[in-house]
Each structure stands twice: as structure tokens, then as C-alpha cells.
Amino acid sequence: MNLFDVYPLFNIEIVKGKGCRVWDSAGNEYLDLYGGHAVISVGHSHPDYVTAVTGQINKLGFYSNSVVNSLQQQLADKLGAASGYDNYALFLINTGAEANENALKLASFHNGKRRVVSFRASFHGRTSASVRVTDNPAIIAPVNEGMPVTYLPIGHPDLVEAELKKGDVSSLIIEGIQGVGGIQIPPDDFLRSLRELCTRYEVCLIVDEIQSGYGRSGKFFAHQYAGIRPDIITVAKGIANGFPMGAVLIGPMFKAVHGMLGTTFGGNHLACVAALAVLDIMEKEQLIENANRVGNYLMQELATLPGIREIRGRGLMIGIEFEESVKEVRRRLLFEQNIFTGVAGARTIRLLPPLSLSLSEAEEAAGRFRRVIGRTKTNQ
Numbered sequence: 099m100n101l102f103d104v105y106p107l108f109n110i111e112i113v114k115g116k117g118c119r120v121w122d123s124a125g126n127e128y129l130d131l132y133g134g135h136a137v138i139s140v141g142h143s144h145p146d147y148v149t150a151v152t153g154q155i156n157k158l159g160f161y162s163n164s165v166v167n168s169l170q171q172q173l174a175d176k177l178g179a180a181s182g183y184d185n186y187a188l189f190l191i192n193t194g195a196e197a198n199e200n201a202l203k204l205a206s207f208h209n210g211k212r213r214v215v216s217f218r219a220s221f222h223g224r225t226s227a228s229v230r231v232t233d234n235p236a237i238i239a240p241v242n243e244g245m246p247v248t249y250l251p252i253g254h255p256d257l258v259e260a261e262l263k264k265g266d267v268s269s270l271i272i273e274g275i276q277g278v279g280g281i282q283i284p285p286d287d288f289l290r291s292l293r294e295l296c297t298r299y300e301v302c303l304i305v306d307e308i309q310s311g312y313g314r315s316g317k318f319f320a321h322q323y324a325g326i327r328p329d330i331i332t333v334a335k336g337i338a339n340g341f342p343m344g345a346v347l348i349g350p351m352f353k354a355v356h357g358m359l360g361t362t363f364g365g366n367h368l369a370c371v372a373a374l375a376v377l378d379i380m381e382k383e384q385l386i387e388n389a390n391r392v393g394n395y396l397m398q399e400l401a402t403l404p405g406i407r408e409i410r411g412r413g414l415m416i417g418i419e420f421e422e423s424v425k426e427v428r429r430r431l432l433f434e435q436n437i438f439t440g441v442a443g444a445r446t447i448r449l450l451p452p453l454s455l456s457l458s459e460a461e462e463a464a465g466r467f468r469r470v471i472g473r474t475k476t477n478q
């Protein structure tokens with residue numbers, strides 16, 4: 099059997115990781131400025147994380163959601179305290195798409211409405227409702243087209259109000275910071291207008307913090323820069339440092355009914371201990387403060403490079419937009435300088451390193467960028 103060939107691959111096999119570094123099968127060492135799509139939050143193979151996960155698998159790997167799993171409540175308590183959302187409820191699932199899927203459903207169960215407002219260049223996942231609110235027709239299949247969605251440009255409260263006042267909108271979904279869309283930060287005052295409009299027109303405000311959340315932006319959630327409280331928040335990626343897990347943080351206005359949502363694997367024992375270890379390590383090593391400090395330093399250093407149109411970001415969620423295509427720069431960063439980076443579109447390099455990236459690793463990364471960009475024609 100062949101693998102279903104949907105991923106364009108670099109011909110590198112990563113076999114080992116430690117902190118912000120990974121090694122390939124030939125023994126080459128790389129600096130990981132991408133964290134495997136923003137997933138590695140506390141660093142590869144952190145010893146406390148390894149101890150927690152191996153300790154749990156030695157006791158019990160899995161049992162279903164038909165019996166008490168007190169690890170789930172421990173996680174809810176810890177996450178509530180760490181994020182400032184201790185009066186919200188937690189629903190645990192396995193991926194980011196599934197988190198948004200459940201958030202959109204929950205909003206619709208709550209108010210009985212169908213239409214969703216989403217934003218241009220958004221990415222919310224690939225399952226039916228999540229992909230439907232994603233602004234990329236190439237990944238929306240005909241079977242996904244049923245749910246009515248209106249995509250609006252970010253930054254225009256008047257356009258949002260014109261849609262919400264029609265009365266048929268169930269929820270509005272927006273990323274805390276657009277990731278796939280190129281590290282686009284919604285203006286704080288726009289987020290505040292969304293909060294106000296959603297309250298006025300009784301529309302559920304869902305903030306997708308799957309990529310921008312969990313400390314990555316230098317606050318626990320990126321929307322906290324705007325001082326707003328969404329009705330529903332979705333998380334995944336860094337929540338369990340690579341163990342597949344997603345979650346929905348649900349505001350007090352939503353009423354849980356037995357059977358309305360569910361999952362086989364969500365909130366399993368291994369996922370919970372992984373997520374508890376992540377929060378412990380984030381607190382102990384002050385990784386949110388670190389993301390802020392090291393992210394600011396890295397952005398300042400990168401801003402001095404030639405050929406750059408704009409650097410956008412908060413904390414360790416950084417987009418470097420070049421004047422021209424970044425294909426060759428990225429290839430050389432990887433194969434000549436041993437640095438993993440990501441992209442967003444043709445001209446933006448996306449950096450999403452572990453939140454434990456040190457100042458000296460950031461300095462080393464900036465030096466390696468300088469070596470490539472100082473002498474690369476970006477349009478090759």
C-alpha cells in the first residue's frame with residue numbers, strides 16, 4: 099500500500115528532538131523555528147513531559163468517556179487559572195478542526211441559527227464546518243457547501259454590523275492572529291467592536307486560538323491584547339506539545355445537555371497528562387514571558403535584514419514578508435543553515451518556534467538568516 103500523497107515533503111527524516119533542536123536520520127542538527135506547525139510549545143522531549151507521559155502509559159493508556167477521569171477536571175482547573183477563564187467550561191477533543199467544528203455546532207444549538215460570519219484569508223481546519231468557514235475554495239468540497247457562510251475583510255465593523263443585523267447569524271469566528279493567512283493581527287479596536295456587535299445582535303463570538311493561543315503571542319491568548327472575552331475559545335496545537343489534543347473553552351451562557359457533543363478519544367488519560375505537564379512547564383519556566391521577550395528580540399534583529407517588506411507578529415508568532423518569493427530563502431535556510439521555518443503564501447516566512455527558544459538561540463537564528471539573506475536573490 100502507498101501513502102495517499104497529499105503532502106509535499108522535504109527529503110529529511112527527523113528522528114530525535116531536544117528543546118528547540120531536532121536531528122535527522124543522518125545525524126544532522128537543526129534549529130527548529132517552526133515547532134512542527136506551532137505544536138511544540140515547551141520544547142521537544144522536555145524531561146518533565148516525558149516523565150509524565152511515560153508514567154501514565156505505565157498505569158493506564160486509555161479508557162472511555164463513560165467513566166470518571168479526574169485528570170480532565172485537574173486540567174480544567176489548571177487551564178482555567180492559567181488563562182483567566184476559570185468560569186468557562188471545558189470540552190476536550192483531539193484536533194483543531196474538531197475544536198472549531200464543536201464550537202460552531204454549540205453556537206448553533208444555542209441560538210438555533212445557521213449562518214456564520216468568517217474572515218478573508220482565514221484558516222480554521224479541514225472538517226466539514228471548519229473547512230466551510232475557511233477562506234480557501236480549493237479545500238472546500240461540494241459536500242461541505244451546505245452551511246451558509248459570509249466572508250468579510252478584517253477591520254470593517256460597519257460590514258460586520260450590516261450582516262449581523264439581518265438576524266440569521268449564529269456565530270462569528272475569527273483567529274486570534276491569522277496564521278496560515280500570513281501572521282495578520284486583527285486590530286485590537288476591531289476585536290472590541292466585534293465583541294460589542296456580537297453582544298448587541300446575540301451572535302456567538304468564537305475566537306480560534308489554535309495557532310495564536312497557549313502563550314504563543316506573549317499573552318495566554320492573543321485576543322487578551324484587546325481586553326475582550328469571547329463566548330467560545332478554541333485551542334489545539336501546543337496544548338499537549340505534540341500529543342494530539344484540542345479543546346473548546348465554553349462561556350457560562352451555554353447549557354450542557356447529555357449527548358449533545360461527544361468523542362471517543364477526546365480527553366483521554368495520556369492527552370490529559372501531556373496537557374497538564376505543558377501547563378506546569380509553562381508556569382515553572384515562565385514561557386509566556388519568554389515568548390514575549392525572545393519574540394521581540396528576534397523581530398528587532400530580523401527587521402535589519404535586506405529585502406524585507408514587513409515583519410508582523412506578537413511573541414513567538416512571527417511573519418517575515420519579503421518583497422519577492424521566499425522559496426529559495428527557505429530552502430537555503432533549511433539545507434545550508436539547518437533551520438526549519440514555515441511559510442504563509444509565496445512571500446512570507448512564518449516562525450513558530452517552541453516557546454522555550456532562548457535569547458542565544460534567537461541570536462544564532464538571526465545570524466543564520468543574515469548569512470542567507472545577505473546574499474540571496476529572493477526571486478530565484
Ligand SMILES: Cc1ncc(COP(=O)(O)O)c(C=O)c1O
Nearest residue numbers: 193194195221222223277308309
Ligand atoms: C488557526 C487554526 N485553526 C484550526 C487549525 C486546524 O487544526 P488541526 O490541523 O489540528 O485540525 C489550524 C491548523 O493549522 C489553525 O492554524
